[in-house]
Amino acid sequence: MDIRVLQYFLAVAREESITKAAKTLQMTQPPLSRQLKDLEEEVGKQLLIRGSKKVTLTDDGMLLRKRAEEMIDLMEKTKEELSSSTENINGEIYIGGGETDAVSFLAQAAGKLQKEHPMVHYHIYSGDAGIVTEKLDKGLIDFGLLVGPVDVAKYDYMRLPITDTWGVLMPKDSPLAEKEVICAEDLWDKPLIVSHQASISSEMFSWLKADRSKLNIVMTYDLIYNASHFVKKGVGYAIALDKLINTTGESELCFRPLYPTLEAGLCIVWKKYQVFSRASNEFLRQLKKEWETDI
Template sequence: MELRTLRYFLELARRGSFTAAANALNLTQPTLSRQMQELEAEVGAPLLVRGKRRTALTDAGKYLADRAAEILELAERTRNSLSAAGGEIRGDVSIAGGETRAMRLVARAVKKTRDSHPGIRFHIFSGNAEAVSERLEKGLADFGIFVGQANLAGFDHVRLPVGDVWGLLLARGHPLAAREAIAPADLAGVPLLCSAQAVADNELGGWLGEAAAHLEIAATYTLLYNASLLVREGVGAAVCINGIADVSEGSGLVFRPFRPALVVGLALAWKKGRSFSPAATLFRQRLLGEIGGEGGGIQD
């Protein structure tokens, strides 16, 4: 299965038309059609539903499209990581993680790495623990940042010398905004916006205790910025960590920590036995230097 053929297949999948895909690829339509027939013969399954006006994907085609995108991304990252000019370290470094103030450590390491080696490019992926784990396992991310309890089997990791403080993001006019801190009982009857990971988080569930059974979940979110817009509009209060949302005077928002305090740990992880590119190796050294400056140690 050639990379070139996978690129042709993805272009056809995106455009849904042999004519449009052939034009974009600078191929003749018969050539593209023959390539797709050969690909279907190679994988042993029909990949396309050919219609008069539009071409759709079969279930096998959808599966291959997902895998092909990952294969091509990995191939491109590998090629970029191995490229060099005059001995200068170049290439791509991919970091996946949730929204957390630990990204400040990462940002400092990124800055130092690019100051000395501007040919290194960084790619940041935001997602929950499941998405981060998947990208690490598939080799689509070099490093992952995990918030709170996470299954780190199969990963080497470093516990970060910082923690995230959980609390409530509120509109300034909300009745709870007048309080210094939020207790579990205060959440009764309050429409809440929660990340999918927070809902499933054992640490948060333990803090809530019996109150967990009586929560009113108005919405779930992935990125806090989007949730903050709902908070401003009065939809509810967002369960989140401190230091992510803008709570400056003109933002219309305030953050109130939970009481008793709920602080969750953070970890930087990478796949066990992974061979790092020169760019990723250099960045890892810079990042471990940032972490070592504030404490922490490697755990297997």
């Protein structure tokens, strides 16, 4: 499967038109149509539905689009690593992580490394543990920052000497805001907003002393910033990690920790036997220095 043809295919998927894609690719329509037809014959599947007004993707076409984007991202990442200078360390570092205040640990390492090697650039992707480890396994990121109990057996990793604290984000005028801590029974009859990862966490439901079917989970979220707007409008109480939303000053919201305390462990992971670029190697070295300083 030729990378160039995959790029043609992605152009058509973006433009939803072979004619428009041909213009952006600076080629004529007939050879582009032929390349696409050859691609469909190679994979043995129809990838495009050629309508009178626009081109749409079949289910197989949507799958190929996702995989093609991943392959081209990996190819570009590899090219950048190979083209990096042998005299001065430069290049791209790709990091994935969940929402956590511990990202400041990565930022601190990056800040110090940047003073030594200003030509190193960083790319941050957000997502839960499933999304981060998928990108890591496919080679699309170099490092992952994972929150909570996750299986790290197939990775090399550093457990951070810090933890995040779970609690409840709520309007300051809500009845539960009068409490200093929140117990499980306080939430049994409340509309709850929980993260996607927490919604399938046995640890969270063990703390809640209830299974999902007995709780009123009205919403799940990926980013607590987005969920906080629903909290402000009274949609529900968000179970979230501390220090992610500003609750000081004139903020409409407040945060109360869970009791008994429920903490989320944190670790930085990377693939075993990973062949790092010089930039990624230097970043890992700096992370280890920061870790040794903090423990």
